[in-house]
Amino acid sequence: MKKVLxxxxxxxxxxxGIRYAIHWSTIQKLELVFVHVLHISRxxxxxxxxxxxxxxxxxQNCSIKLKKFITGIYSSxxxxxxxxxxxxxxxISADIxxxxxxxxxxxxxxxxxxxxxxxxxxxxxxxxxxxxxxxSPVPVLAVPGAYRFTGxxxxxxxxxxxxxxxxxxxxxxFALPLKANIEILHFSWPDExxxxxxxxxxxxxxxxKYGLKVHYENNDAVHSLTxxxxxxxxKRKPSLVIMxxxxxxxxxxxxxxSSKAEELSFKTKxxxxxxxxxxx
Numbered sequence: 193m194k195k196v197l198x199x200x201x202x203x204x205x206x207x208x209g210i211r212y213a214i215h216w217s218t219i220q221k222l223e224l225v226f227v228h229v230l231h232i233s234r235x236x237x238x239x240x241x242x243x244x245x246x247x248x249x250x251x252q253n254c255s256i257k258l259k260k261f262i263t264g265i266y267s268s269x270x271x272x273x274x275x276x277x278x279x280x281x282x283x284i285s286a287d288i289x290x291x292x293x294x295x296x297x298x299x300x301x302x303x304x305x306x307x308x309x310x311x312x313x314x315x316x317x318x319x320x321x322x323x324x325x326x327x328s329p330v331p332v333l334a335v336p337g338a339y340r341f342t343g344x345x346x347x348x349x350x351x352x353x354x355x356x357x358x359x360x361x362x363x364x365x366f367a368l369p370l371k372a373n374i375e376i377l378h379f380s381w382p383d384e385x386x387x388x389x390x391x392x393x394x395x396x397x398x399x400x401k402y403g404l405k406v407h408y409e410n411n412d413a414v415h416s417l418t419x420x421x422x423x424x425x426x427k428r429k430p431s432l433v434i435m436x437x438x439x440x441x442x443x444x445x446x447x448x449x450s451s452k453a454e455e456l457s458f459k460t461k462x463x464x465x466x467x468x469x470x471x472x
Contacts (some may be wrong), residue, residue, distance in 0.1 A: 193275070194301040195223045197330070199320075202228065202261055205337040211304035212333070212463060215341040216304070217274050220369045224276040225300070227293070229286040251280050285321040294330050298457050302465075304333045323435065325466050333432075333465045344370045347431035348441055350377050351423050355470055359436050362467055364405055372431070374404050374452050375472050377424055378409040425460055433462055436469035 198213045200206045213224050232250055234243050258278050266273050283289025294300050307321050324332045349363045360376075367374050376396075396404045407428075412420055425433060 193221045193223055195225065195299055197290070197294065197303045198224055198301045199225045199286065199303070199305050200226065200228055200258070200261065201286070202257065206306045207265060208337050208339050209304050209333075209335045210262065211269065212335045212339070212341055213304040214266065214269060214271055217276075218271060219344070222275070224274075225279055226258060226276065226288070227279045227281055228254060228258050228282045229289045231284050232282060233281055239412050247282070251282065254280050262349065285320075287320040287327070290320075290324065291328060294328070300330050302331050302333055303328060304335065306337055306357070307334050329468060331465060331467045333463055335463045337460055339461065339463060344372050344431045344433065346375065346428075346430045347372045347432050347434060348375050348377055348425065348428060349434045352436075353378055357468070358470055360396075360400060360404075363434055364400055366434070366465065368402070374402065375403060375430065376406045377421070377428075378406070379417065379420055380408045422460060425462060429463060432465060433460065434465045434467070436467045438469045 195203070196213055196216070198210055200210055210226070214224070216222060217224055230251060232247050238246070255278060258280065262276075262278070281289045281293050281336070281463075283292070290303070294303070302394060304326060305321050305324065312349065320336055321332070332378070347367050351359065363374060393404060393406050407424070409420070409424065415423070421433070
């Protein structure tokens with residue numbers, strides 16, 4: 193059974209990630225762990241004993257609020273809760289707190305989170321999602337705030353064909369329990385003929401024994417890679433897009449070049465599942 197971490201800031205916009213995880217759990221056996229990051233400020237005049245007492249009370253109140261919030265969503269969806277749990281994480285930054293939590297409690301297979309939060313926190317929550325995409329060792333499924341679940345029937349895997357064997361294994365592992373179709377999208381360059389031969393549909397389907405379709409598209413230099421992928425999303429209308437991101441970029445690459453997966457997560461209208469790219 194896969195285990196999914198589902199963060200929320202109690203906002204209406206964060207519900208898209210929660211609803212997606214709940215719908216997902218109705219078509220695949222999942223354990224959902226709903227979490228909220230609680231930041232408790234401490235005035236300098238407070239004693240350790242008072243702060244500890246206050247912190248414990250706040251955490252208990254927040255736990256009640258989280259359970260009520262999630263129960264209300266289940267009720268509004270008319271879905272009976274399956275295996276799930278609630279966790280309150282104390283911390284200052286949501287993304288760092290979630291990363292530390294996953295590190296201290298290994299076993300999570302995915303993080304399912306909305307790309308938007310509430311009002312003035314909308315940008316901050318989006319930043320948290322972006323940071324998780326670029327830093328989390330656990331695959332992140334980013335769900336647009338306005339997204340409405342329509343099933344997971346067609347998966348588009350945007351591939352650069354580097355170490356694609358390892359990546360396809362993970363894509364198939366995700367798609368198999370859902371019985372979803374997989375379409376591989378690759379933007380080719382003129383010198384990629386040898387790679388193109390290697391990636392023929394017949395060879396792939398023989399190796400992976402899964403219904404795979406391969407789409408080669410000429411790389412349109414007029415548009416950025418993110419824009420080209422978005423055009424293909426609009427054209428092919430997948431249920432979900434899968435990408436692999438390189439988290440081992442240099443400091444200057446991180447400073448001047450945004451992660452394509454992170455950038456796409458804020459532009460696309462369909463959910464985006466991001467794995468770590470293994471660099472050989």
